[in-house]
Amino acid sequence: MIFTYRYIKHDIEKLQEFLDFLFYDVWLFAEGTFNFSKLDKNDELKKICEKLELEDTDWGNFFNGRIAWIYDEFAKIDDDNFKLELIDYYHNNNNIEALCSDKTLEPIGYSKLEAKYSDLEKAINSLYSKLYGSDSPFNLDAFGQLSKKLLQSHYKAFIDKNNDGICPFCGVNSIDGNIVSTKDAYDHYLPKSIYPFSSINFKNLSPMCYKCNSGNKSTNDPIEHIKGRKLAFYPYADNHPEIEFSFQLLSNNIKSLTPSDYTLSINAPSNIEELETWKRIFKTDRKYRANGSVEYYGRYDELICNKHKAKEWYEDIYDYYENAKSISEIEDAEKYYKKVIKATTRNPKSVENTIKRKFLEECKNKGLFKANIS
Ligand SMILES: [Zn+2]
Numbered sequence: 001m002i003f004t005y006r007y008i009k010h011d012i013e014k015l016q017e018f019l020d021f022l023f024y025d026v027w028l029f030a031e032g033t034f035n036f037s038k039l040d041k042n043d044e045l046k047k048i049c050e051k052l053e054l055e056d057t058d059w060g061n062f063f064n065g066r067i068a069w070i071y072d073e074f075a076k077i078d079d080d081n082f083k084l085e086l087i088d089y090y091h092n093n094n095n096i097e098a099l100c101s102d103k104t105l106e107p108i109g110y111s112k113l114e115a116k117y118s119d120l121e122k123a124i125n126s127l128y129s130k131l132y133g134s135d136s137p138f139n140l141d142a143f144g145q146l147s148k149k150l151l152q153s154h155y156k157a158f159i160d161k162n163n164d165g166i167c168p169f170c171g172v173n174s175i176d177g178n179i180v181s182t183k184d185a186y187d188h189y190l191p192k193s194i195y196p197f198s199s200i201n202f203k204n205l206s207p208m209c210y211k212c213n214s215g216n217k218s219t220n221d222p223i224e225h226i227k228g229r230k231l232a233f234y235p236y237a238d239n240h241p242e243i244e245f246s247f248q249l250l251s252n253n254i255k256s257l258t259p260s261d262y263t264l265s266i267n268a269p270s271n272i273e274e275l276e277t278w279k280r281i282f283k284t285d286r287k288y289r290a291n292g293s294v295e296y297y298g299r300y301d302e303l304i305c306n307k308h309k310a311k312e313w314y315e316d317i318y319d320y321y322e323n324a325k326s327i328s329e330i331e332d333a334e335k336y337y338k339k340v341i342k343a344t345t346r347n348p349k350s351v352e353n354t355i356k357r358k359f360l361e362e363c364k365n366k367g368l369f370k371a372n373i374s
Contacts (some may be wrong), residue, residue: 002171005162007236012150015200030074040370043268048142065136066127073120096204100234141208167209171351191219215364216283231273241263247358254314259301324371
């Protein structure tokens with residue numbers, strides 16, 4: 001990713017705390033049949049569950065029914081070692097930062113859980129797959145209305161703190177700010193369809209532009225626990241390397257550039273594997289097949305090949321040089337070129353700015369801006 005978000009503390013974290021309590025204090029110690037006295041150590045959650053029982057709504061019955069079902073499945077496990085392993089897995093699945101930076105840390109996926117205890121997997125999946133979104137029982141008043149209130153309030157506070165207006169995963173598209181009525185969707189960085197336990201953990205959730213979220217990342221797994229663990233950038237990391245772009249023209253055919261007319265390379269020398277993960281998940285770089293043909297072009301190729309981007313950047317400067325009829329006019333063209341370059345440095349988080357600068361500098365180095373004074 002191009003830069004990282006800053007994490008914010010918010011009341012919405014309460015929902016994950018309820019789930020932590022259920023896992024560590026209730027389910028792991030399951031014996032016999034579930035009843036509300038098992039929630040005695042968390043008075044707030046106990047009162048909510050009792051209220052849901054009286055209200056007798058679909059969502060309320062769903063929530064109470066699922067926590068009881070998971071309890072029953074835990075009660076059937078007589079393998080204490082597995083329970084101990086599960087404690088580690090639960091901790092790991094919620095330690096997103098460590099999973100991104102340490103390949104020896106093992107998460108658990110639904111597939112592994114299913115292979116070991118398929119009924120437990122069914123029970124856990126049936127609750128966790130519904131915790132986030134329009135069908136979530138957390139949308140009930142008793143939980144503070146996840147979609148209508150908590151998410152709205154979280155988004156506002158989040159954007160107040162993260163107000164760059166650019167998606168950090170691509171550095172190109174905008175992220176809806178608090179002025180407009182629309183909001184960008186939150187992405188589950190570790191997909192909730194693959195990993196249990198972290199579907200409402202906000203260290204695993206962050207706003208992402210539509211193209212990154214639905215068009216590219218989708219349910220791809222950044223840390224690839226099945227195909228072979230991979231390092232990945234963590235969206236809330238305090239330290240994030242600068243992503244370096246370099247651009248080289250292979251032809252002077254600026255008016256109708258195609259990807260074969262240039263090279264665009266993206267590097268992060270101290271985080272090569274994380275960078276490759278990011279390129280793969282968000283399709284930011286070209287991918288070649290084994291036979292050398294192109295499987296897909298990178299998303300930034302669009303900035304170079306779209307006739308309203310690089311071609312217009314070039315023509316804007318070119319016209320100044322082309323129309324210069326005296327030494328002082330050439331000097332003015334030089335000044336204008338420098339002004340445009342300087343403007344691209346104002347927001348270093350914008351990849352469009354960076355690519356524009358690299359592209360124009362390369363045009364200049366190649367002598368493509370020339371005055372026609374005879
Ligand atoms: Zn994006």
